[in-house]
Amino acid sequence: MVAGAVGLAMAATVGMLTTTAAQAAPGCGVDYAVASSWPGGFNATVTITNLGDRLTGWNLTWSFTAGQTVTQLWNGSVNQSGAQVSVTNASYNGNIATGGTASFGFNGTWNGSNPKPGSFTLNGTVCTGTVDPTSQPSSPPPTSTPPPTSTPPPVTSVGGSGPYPAGYETVSNLGNHTIYRPASFPSRPLPVFVWGNGACSANGTSALPFLREIASHGFLAISSGSPNGSGSTTAALLTQSINWAVAENSRQGSWYYGRIDTTKIAVAGFSCGGLEAYEVSNDSRVSTTMIFSSGLLDDANDYQLRRLTKPIAYIIGGSGDIAYPNAIDDWGKLPSGLPAFMGNLPVGHGGTYSQTNGGEFGRVAVLYLKWRLLGDRTAGQTFVGSSCGLCSGTQWTVQQKNLTL
Structure with missing residues (x-):
């Protein structure tokens, strides 16, 4: 989990969202973690795990249930309308291999309570942590983070x-x-x-x-x-x-x-x-x-x-x-x-x-x-x-x- 928090709310810079994702996500999991919270504000990190075929772009959506607002987000672009939040990949983290992950973090505000969202949707598919049986990935996801693509030199x-x-x-x-x-x-x-x-x-x-x-x-x-x-x-x-x-x-x-x-x-x-x-x-x-x-x-x-x-x-x-x-x-x-x-x-x-x-x-x-x-x-x-x-x-x-x- 990440640690980090803000003491001041920052104005979010949000704009019209351009979705680069062309594929559906036949299976996905989302880890949403609130790392730090203080009166009126919080810091969270979101990690997407792709359980389907490789993605060349992604869009993750969810709904807040207690009036929370995203004020600043990094490693992606955010658009929020009421309770509905939509996050699209940055230019450098749109590719997610089968079994791979992509993460982003954000600062937000809350008032009264700060429950986690109940569900997430990636490229139109609800993320349940399992694979949609109608669209199996071409290879099973690995059980751990994939090894580096080349052998690290000695230190x-x-x-x-x-x-x-x-x-x-x-x-x-x-x-x-x-x-x-x-x-x-x-x-x-x-x-x-x-x-x-x-x-x-x-x-x-x-x-x-x-x-x-x-x-x-x-x-x-x-x-x-x-x-x-x-x-x-x-x-x-x-x-x-x-x-x-x-x-x-x-x-x-x-x-x-x-x-x-x-x-x-x-x-x-x-x-x-x-x-x-x-x-x-x-x-x-x-x-x-x-x-x-x-x-x-x-x-x-x-x-x-x-x-x-x-x-x-x-x-x-x-x-x-x-x-x-x-x-x-x-x-x-x-x-x-x-x-x-x-x-x-x-x-x-x-x-x-x-x-x-x-x-x-x-x-x-x-x-x-x-x-x-x-x-x-x-x-x-x-x-x-x-x-x-x-x-x-x-x-x-x-x-x-x-x-x-």
């Missing part, structure tokens, strides 16, 4: 404490980046974590133990900068990371084809990299933002705080962290209703990125990503409520805003 420096030992690689179509991934792919798609380095350094391995630890728990972590690279980065490299992940997930022939969950993306950074993360946090594809030992340096940039709509987490090195005053200032200026977490650990500005498995920052980052990007409520208990896992019996000092499981 460098394998390690991490998670169930999927991970390392890093570089690829020709994403220059000046370092990609951390499991050496062997898990059966589920990989949520995405894009990272800006401290000092805006172009050394993509400067936080190797930390990023490898995240990847070892089944995430795709992409760092700005090449391994042991030199020079400086910009926020544009974080956007390039997101663009690449979305493109590779739909590019046949890629070993990432169908293996990346592009509805679950976190943008993050340390120090100067945190400022880069702020810059791209309003990208509609971003599910959550993580700011590590960073804060805006100039009140003229406070507009970046006002435009935040997705959950945010601050991981700071305590009062001895040079970024502490700026982070606290940002915390006080966050939009009303925005789900936010701040944890301070007295380790100073340098954090724990170079420690084994990223140290305590690595452990807490993994738990936050499991909560926000995988919908792991147990992991979420680390951050939510007066008895949260970091709230007592630890060296952490915790602040919370608008957090619910």
Whole structure:
């Protein structure tokens, strides 16, 4: 499940719908999951499973039963008329192989109650999770996510404490980046974590133990900068990371084809990299933002705080962290209703990125990503409520805003 929520309703940009789907769907299943909910708003993800022949375009429709409204949608185009909602594929996710999936996410509003829709229709066929006997697919759907279409190359420096030992690689179509991934792919798609380095350094391995630890728990972590690279980065490299992940997930022939969950993306950074993360946090594809030992340096940039709509987490090195005053200032200026977490650990500005498995920052980052990007409520208990896992019996000092499981 995805995690991510907004604190402000955003106006939906909807238009006339052009349906590209030419085929009926003889069988389909739909997984509709509300990842986060707060007074008046919610965030949901929808995953379509095609149980019939390959589709070259799709249109999914449903009816809300309690007056809910879609305010923003990504990985598709939406049209809503009253309770009736219709979503058509984006240009890059219209093809769904037999047994394949396509996903999109959206933010919405509700009033009083927020029940899930009772049924979904894909290209005119009601999705029941079974195949229409009058139109059997040419081959039975696989029981798990299909393997990559080509063999992944080995990764460098394998390690991490998670169930999927991970390392890093570089690829020709994403220059000046370092990609951390499991050496062997898990059966589920990989949520995405894009990272800006401290000092805006172009050394993509400067936080190797930390990023490898995240990847070892089944995430795709992409760092700005090449391994042991030199020079400086910009926020544009974080956007390039997101663009690449979305493109590779739909590019046949890629070993990432169908293996990346592009509805679950976190943008993050340390120090100067945190400022880069702020810059791209309003990208509609971003599910959550993580700011590590960073804060805006100039009140003229406070507009970046006002435009935040997705959950945010601050991981700071305590009062001895040079970024502490700026982070606290940002915390006080966050939009009303925005789900936010701040944890301070007295380790100073340098954090724990170079420690084994990223140290305590690595452990807490993994738990936050499991909560926000995988919908792991147990992991979420680390951050939510007066008895949260970091709230007592630890060296952490915790602040919370608008957090619910």
